[in-house]
Amino acid sequence: MTETTADALRDDYLARLDEAMRGLPHGVASDIRGGIVEELEGLDAAATEMRIAQLGDPVAIAREAQDEVPGAVTIVTAPPVAAPSAPRPPTTSTRGFAIAAALTLSFGGFVLPVLGWFVGAVLVSLSPLWRTWEKVVAIVIPFVVGGVSLLLVSTMVTFSASDSGGSSSGTGTAPVVNPLLPAWYDLLWMGFLGIGLLLIPVSGLWLLWRLRGRVPR
Template sequence: MNDTRPQVVRGYLRELDAALEGVPDPMRRDILDGIAADLAGLDAPAAATRIEQLGDPSAIAAEARTDASDGSTPRPAAVAAASPAASAAVAAASPAASVSAVSPRWYVVVTSLTVAFGGFVVPIAGWVVGIVLMWLSNAWQRWEKWTATLVVVGVPAAVLLIAWLSAVTTRVGAGDTGEVASPIMPFGFSGWHSGILLGMLLPVVVGIWLLWRGLRRG
């Protein structure tokens, strides 16, 4: 049976097959099948444009080897930009892949809105659920997940901790009169008020940011 795919597709898949030498066979086959599915049905100009977006086969192979060595979900940058079918095939190559290996747009929207507003619906727990949903998805890169987590949790916690330490210091310096002071922060807010205010506003900002970042890759 003749291969009717454009020459540019056949050549790219041959180069990718050669570059993936040494990658575990199941992962190698799933990457090849996934990208072949992504290129299926394209004419030569469209295929050439898509191939340029996918990137160099050696780069895809290098990331696949890294993922294979550490046991993580194999999602090379090029494959992550491919169609949902291609991404699903590559994600399935790893036994460590989670059920959320490929996150649809609705998941990105729901997760981002939960991070932003979940705490207003169910205090504290709603934001926790949003952060957990974010970590279960690969719609965001690891550094984005850490940034969101540290901003939502770390900044308000740090402000409240500083307020508490300052109050304790003030109380000790006053001879333990029984009155717990709170330092005045910018704009006239006390440390306690600042921590609470940040705890409400920062999730909204982070949720909007996650929505923007996630949908850009969708």
Template sequence: MTERTPQVVRSYLAELDTALGGVPVELARDIRNGVEEELAGLDAATAAARIERLGDPVFIAAEARAGAGVGAGSAAQVTTGTDASRAATPISDSRGFAVVAALLVALGGVVIPVLGWVVGIAMVWMSSSWRRGEKWIATLVGPVAVAVPILLTWLFAGGSAGDARNPLVPSAVDTWWATIVILIPTNVVVGIWLLWRTRRRAVNSVRP
């Protein structure tokens, strides 16, 4: 790095250096050098876009540990001056945890109505596999999909006069079924999207 290196690159490489604790020294050096070479000579805007594709440093490090077969015990041996408990990879950073979280978002609400989806969203927020913006998207899409038909029903019902039921206004039962029909495929799409995002980030993290 030089004095002309954009701050976004400096910050990203610093986070990567910290995250790579516990990764075998040669592998950590190769990853670090590869990322630095990838970002060399870029302006701030281009570097920020490239960093978005590279992914979260914590996730890159977790993938490196998993690929190297580094566990809690071996991580302490390859990391100088680092406590073994810090070198261990948290289960929430693992690929399996991310897959389970995405599947619960997609189908948890079908297996255990509401609660299954809530558990899936909680796991998404615990995982480092997704960025904050992606977590907010996963959290809000389902509730918005539920709120839209309810809001439309309320608006149409508010515009009807008298005691006679407007045939154009869906009943509460109609609204309930419409919500289910919309919510289930919506959550499935969100779950697939989460899996795609974490898969894409994993591929980018190991790309030479």
């Protein structure tokens, strides 16, 4: 009967001790509990009751142990940092911009005469999807052909006027000119003008053809 009473006292005390030490680290709580079990082991009921009284309230034991435990180190795990996404290419590097630039170069001059072509030339020069020589060919050739055409037409008109003046001031009979028929220089002017106008859209379409298969760098 005495042993049973001693076991009951010990089990009750250890149960209250376990409850009080729930907030302690597992290793510390286990050491304290193991030491108290050794001290109460083999005692009779009277000795167990006396030793429990000497040990004190389990809550006080747990509080004292908590004060002696070094501050817990909280390990903060930084959230995973997402891999930086590749920077978006500038707008001028996209295929959409290049296509719009080529179309503006081809047909912008028909929407806004002269100004539209210059806008298209600037847009084409900003796109990195074409090589430098391609830009030069597409922009310079129509400009050069147009300039040469105007120069040739102006020169031919000047010489034609000089020839007409010389013939009328001489003793010969002035040639009869039908005003309803275009003069030879009118035909040349219209031909050069047609070539120049044709080269402008062709140059933009040629850039679109050169653009095939290319991606932004």
